[in-house]
Amino acid sequence: MTHEPHSTPLTIEEPRSERYNPHAIEEKWQQAWAKSGLYTFDEQAAGEKYYALTMFPYPSGNLHIGHWYANVAPDARARWLRMRGYNVLFPMAFDAFGLPAENAAIKHNINPATWTYQNIAHMIEQFERMGTMIDWSRQFATSDPEYYRWNQWFFIEFWKRGLAYKKDGLVNWCPKDQTVLANEQVVHGACERCGTPVERRNLSQWYLKITDYADELLDFSHTDMPEKVRLMQTNWIGKSVGAEVAFDTPAGVETVFTTRPDTLLGATFMVLAPEHPKVEALTTADQRTEVEAYVSAAGRKTDVERQQEGEKTGVFTGSYATHPVSGEPIPIWVADYVLVTYGTGSIMAVPAHDERDFAFAQKFGLPVREVIRPKDAQPMPDVPSEPYTGEGFIVNSGEFDGMAGGKASIATITAQLQQRGVAEAKTTYRLRDWLFARQRYWGTPIPFIHCEQCGAVPVPEDQLPVKLPETVEFNAAGQSPLKLNDEWRITTCPQCGGVAERDTDTMDTFVDSSWYMYRYLSPHYDKAPFDPEKAGLLPVDLYTGGIEHAILHLLYSRFWTKVMRDMGLTTQHEPFATLRNQGMVLGEDGEKMSKSRGNVVDPDDLVREYGADTVRTYLLQIAPWELGGPWNTQGINGPSKWLGRVWALYFDAPFGPAQQMSEADVRYAVHSTLQKVNQDFEKLSFNTIIGALQELSNTLVKAKRSHVAQTLAWEEALHIFNLMLAPIVPHIAEELWHERGMSGSIHTAPWPMVDEQAAVRDTVTIGVQVSGKVRGEVSISKAATQEEAMQVARANPDVAKYLEGKQTVKEVYVPGRIINIVVK
RNA sequence: GCCAGGAUGGCGGAAUCGGUAGACGCAGCAGACUUAAAAUCUGCCGUCCGAAAGGGCGUACGGGUUCAAGUCCCGUUCUUGGCACCA
Numbered sequence: 001m002t003h004e005p006h007s008t009p010l011t012i013e014e015p016r017s018e019r020y021n022p023h024a025i026e027e028k029w030q031q032a033w034a035k036s037g038l039y040t041f042d043e044q045a046a047g048e049k050y051y052a053l054t055m056f057p058y059p060s061g062n063l064h065i066g067h068w069y070a071n072v073a074p075d076a077r078a079r080w081l082r083m084r085g086y087n088v089l090f091p092m093a094f095d096a097f098g099l100p101a102e103n104a105a106i107k108h109n110i111n112p113a114t115w116t117y118q119n120i121a122h123m124i125e126q127f128e129r130m131g132t133m134i135d136w137s138r139q140f141a142t143s144d145p146e147y148y149r150w151n152q153w154f155f156i157e158f159w160k161r162g163l164a165y166k167k168d169g170l171v172n173w174c175p176k177d178q179t180v181l182a183n184e185q186v187v188h189g190a191c192e193r194c195g196t197p198v199e200r201r202n203l204s205q206w207y208l209k210i211t212d213y214a215d216e217l218l219d220f221s222h223t224d225m226p227e228k229v230r231l232m233q234t235n236w237i238g239k240s241v242g243a244e245v246a247f248d249t250p251a252g253v254e255t256v257f258t259t260r261p262d263t264l265l266g267a268t269f270m271v272l273a274p275e276h277p278k279v280e281a282l283t284t285a286d287q288r289t290e291v292e293a294y295v296s297a298a299g300r301k302t303d304v305e306r307q308q309e310g311e312k313t314g315v316f317t318g319s320y321a322t323h324p325v326s327g328e329p330i331p332i333w334v335a336d337y338v339l340v341t342y343g344t345g346s347i348m349a350v351p352a353h354d355e356r357d358f359a360f361a362q363k364f365g366l367p368v369r370e371v372i373r374p375k376d377a378q379p380m381p382d383v384p385s386e387p388y389t390g391e392g393f394i395v396n397s398g399e400f401d402g403m404a405g406g407k408a409s410i411a412t413i414t415a416q417l418q419q420r421g422v423a424e425a426k427t428t429y430r431l432r433d434w435l436f437a438r439q440r441y442w443g444t445p446i447p448f449i450h451c452e453q454c455g456a457v458p459v460p461e462d463q464l465p466v467k468l469p470e471t472v473e474f475n476a477a478g479q480s481p482l483k484l485n486d487e488w489r490i491t492t493c494p495q496c497g498g499v500a501e502r503d504t505d506t507m508d509t510f511v512d513s514s515w516y517m518y519r520y521l522s523p524h525y526d527k528a529p530f531d532p533e534k535a536g537l538l539p540v541d542l543y544t545g546g547i548e549h550a551i552l553h554l555l556y557s558r559f560w561t562k563v564m565r566d567m568g569l570t571t572q573h574e575p576f577a578t579l580r581n582q583g584m585v586l587g588e589d590g591e592k593m594s595k596s597r598g599n600v601v602d603p604d605d606l607v608r609e610y611g612a613d614t615v616r617t618y619l620l621q622i623a624p625w626e627l628g629g630p631w632n633t634q635g636i637n638g639p640s641k642w643l644g645r646v647w648a649l650y651f652d653a654p655f656g657p658a659q660q661m662s663e664a665d666v667r668y669a670v671h672s673t674l675q676k677v678n679q680d681f682e683k684l685s686f687n688t689i690i691g692a693l694q695e696l697s698n699t700l701v702k703a704k705r706s707h708v709a710q711t712l713a714w715e716e717a718l719h720i721f722n723l724m725l726a727p728i729v730p731h732i733a734e735e736l737w738h739e740r741g742m743s744g745s746i747h748t749a750p751w752p753m754v755d756e757q758a759a760v761r762d763t764v765t766i767g768v769q770v771s772g773k774v775r776g777e778v779s780i781s782k783a784a785t786q787e788e789a790m791q792v793a794r795a796n797p798d799v800a801k802y803l804e805g806k807q808t809v810k811e812v813y814v815p816g817r818i819i820n821i822v823v824k
Numbered sequence: 825g826c827c828a829g830g831a832u833g834g835c836g837g838a839a840u841c842g843g844u845a846g847a848c849g850c851a852g853c854a855g856a857c858u859u860a861a862a863a864u865c866u867g868c869c870g871u872c873c874g875a876a877a878g879g880g881c882g883u884a885c886g887g888g889u890u891c892a893a894g895u896c897c898c899g900u901u902c903u904u905g906g907c908a909c910c911a
Binding site for chain 1: 825827828829830835836837838840843844847848849850851863864865866890891892905906907908909910911
């Protein structure tokens with residue numbers, strides 16, 4: 001492909017004398033873009049659709065540097081795609097429900113809605129200063145009644161399908177936030193939001209049946225997610241294949257779950273969780289005082305306290321279970337190392353082959369019975385010093401003796417036990433159902449009405465949304481204002497018309513982010529969550545955000561999409577075709593930015609000082625985007641100075657010593673850079689794009705001082721460089737574009753084509769090694785034969801002196817890469 | 825403890841398939857311009873020996889494979905993230 005001369009003048013005829021001043025151009029272009037609707041997405045427009053989405057922010061009131069980091073790179077990439085002819089949807093909204101609004105309401109005596117919508121208005125202004133191509137016409141807040149009415153609609157639909165249910169049970173309770181929490185929101189036994197240790201309470205709560213989808217959520221074949229995220233989700237779901245084994249006890253049959261049915265004969269005692277329902281019935285009169293004391297003490301402890309205890313604790317119930325194979329009696333204990341929430345809440349303890357059971361047996365002097373022995377090993381002593389958890393052969397197990405233990409035999413042994421009716425193959429998950437209700441105000445009201453006659457009755461669809469009351473009062477005890485608001489709470493039953501009560505709980509705010517990517521397709525559609533006619537925009541092609549959402553938000557939204565698919569709302573199996581995570585910008589001290597550490601960098605200040613284009617460039621350059629790294633106050637000088645040099649390249653007279661450069665040199669620099677920039681945008685390798693563009697501008701500064709500056713190659717270079725700047729630094733690129741006499745916006749201009757011929761060089765400089773050490777370099781045609789290459793290499797004086805008097809053992813020639821002459 | 829990732833100059837980082845390690849940038853040093861400073865421009869900038877030319881060493885550490893290793897293999901140390909009594 002050859003370079004076509006342009007008809008319009010590409011150089012600036014009357015150079016501007018002033019220096020690069022971002023403040024003189026950025027606001028001007030932002031206003032012009034907004035006014036012309038440059039970034040308004042039109043699904044009718046030409047080009048293949050591309051849906052690029054960045055995780056939407058919570059409207060805290062201030063965009064911090066992390067928001068910039070999360071948005072600038074996807075914005076640059078979306079701009080690049082757009083210039084390449086894609087019809088790119090790049091929207092933004094606000095994840096507006098949540099506790100901070102209530103806390104602000106209590107602290108500053110302001111209505112949560114007022115606080116939220118003020119913050120949103122301010123943050124949109126801040127976003128605009130960033131110079132993004134976000135289509136603000138699609139913006140919404142999840143606290144808009146027209147949004148959350150669909151949360152309510154979904155909830156009722158889920159309920160109709162048996163996926164939403166209310167159940168009594170032990171739940172996580174955060175005493176500070178005064179609400180229950182989902183398992184996913186408890187981190188190391190503490191509230192994910194405020195860090196307060198979580199208490200356990202027995203409450204009746206709404207749940208969503210995410211466990212129905214556990215197996216499907218383990219299947220990532222329809223989505224491209226980073227290995228790390230897949231692993232975290234897989235571990236979270238925690239699938240364990242094993243068996244349930246039935247033991248007779250004085251209180252009836254007790255079934256335990258085990259992943260090691262091959263060690264069944266090694267079970268020397270049974271352990272129940274303190275909350276297990278059979279504990280009371282199994283406790284003998286002798287043991288009652290001790291057991292009751294233990295159980296109530298365990299109940300008072302938080303999970304954190306339980307885990308912090310180094311030593312195992314427990315107490316004997318006084319009862320014995322009958323081993324289903326040996327028929328021997330084994331003692332039944334109660335201990336808090338067994339969790340009531342996992343499996344059946346009881347275990348068969350095999351101390352010989354399990355660390356935890358071993359520790360327990362040792363502390364309480366319980367017998368240890370070896371049933372797995374490594375090949376050619378001596379029998380385990382009666383009082384072993386440690387359990388054996390490795391592979392081996394089954395021993396002391398009657399008919400099973402001699403079989404290989406472990407994974408190999410589990411299926412066989414389970415089948416045999418099943419035949420005898422003592423066991424059953426069983427798969428257990430760590431994943432729990434999603435505890436969905438919250439005892440808070442600023443969220444989606446659960447659309448149910450509780451009637452003494454009819455029970456829980458859904459609010460009829462034509463009465464949705466159930467709106468939050470606008471006037472609210474918060475009391476100091478932190479109780480939900482909905483509970484205290486009789487006017488709102490008391491209503492009539494839709495079924496019998498009698499006096500009834502609204503559900504005063506609101507939904508977990510993770511509901512909002514579970515399906516918002518569908519709402520962007522038709523943000524004001526009022527007949528369904530989204531307009532089915534817009535389904536062609538799905539799925540999200542690239543979703544980006546922080547790794548901190550690897551489990552919570554991503555798992556919930558995957559679940560939601562699968563339910564939507566089963567409801568017939570979408571044909572997608574997954575919400576996101578591709579997911580990528582950016583790293584985090586840290587403070588200069590390498591620590592997470594926080595007000596208390598005093599290491600916060602404020603993007604508004606940076607924009608005031610350097611301009612948005614400089615901040616954008618620096619954030620892209622600072623580190624590989626998926627990694628992130630510490631801020632460096634001096635580092636931002638780099639891009640600031642660079643854009644000054646770019647400006648001078650277009651406007652200033654050449655300065656400095658004259659250079660020898662050919663048109664081919666310049667065209668090679670331009671087209672090979674273009675090629676690299678394309679590849680790196682594809683890979684999301686933004687930092688190397690900046691490097692490549694800076695390298696090119698260095699070359700162009702030199703080219704300007706050579707005769708090339710009078711040629712068409714130079715015109716082309718300035719043109720392509722201008723276009724390549726556009727996705728990264730949209731303001732200065734637009735200014736240069738117009739100064740160069742081009743019409744329209746650069747952001748709708750077509751991305752340049754790579755001239756493949758120009759992007760490669762036939763003559764390259766390659767290193768010459770003698771016995772693996774680089775001794776010189778030669779300039780040689782890529783097409784040179786081995787003989788030609790060797791001849792040139794040997795002729796090089798730096799190389800020749802190492803060859804003198806030596807015998808050549810081997811010659812290696814990799815065209816365009818290396819020559820290696822091995823001598824002895 | 826288990827699982828996954830990482831370790832390259834003073835600093836952030838670059839290096840398609842194993843093929844001239846340190847691109848690009850920051851900081852630093854020297855010089856030009858300036859009465860001076862800032863800004864800008866030019867040059868130097870891994871380390872050791874050397875006046876230089878040049879050479880030795882060098883990608884956490886110890887081995888190995890290969891004509892050739894930052895890159896592949898084995899082991900070790902440190903480090904980041906996730907999970908953490910999940911039977």
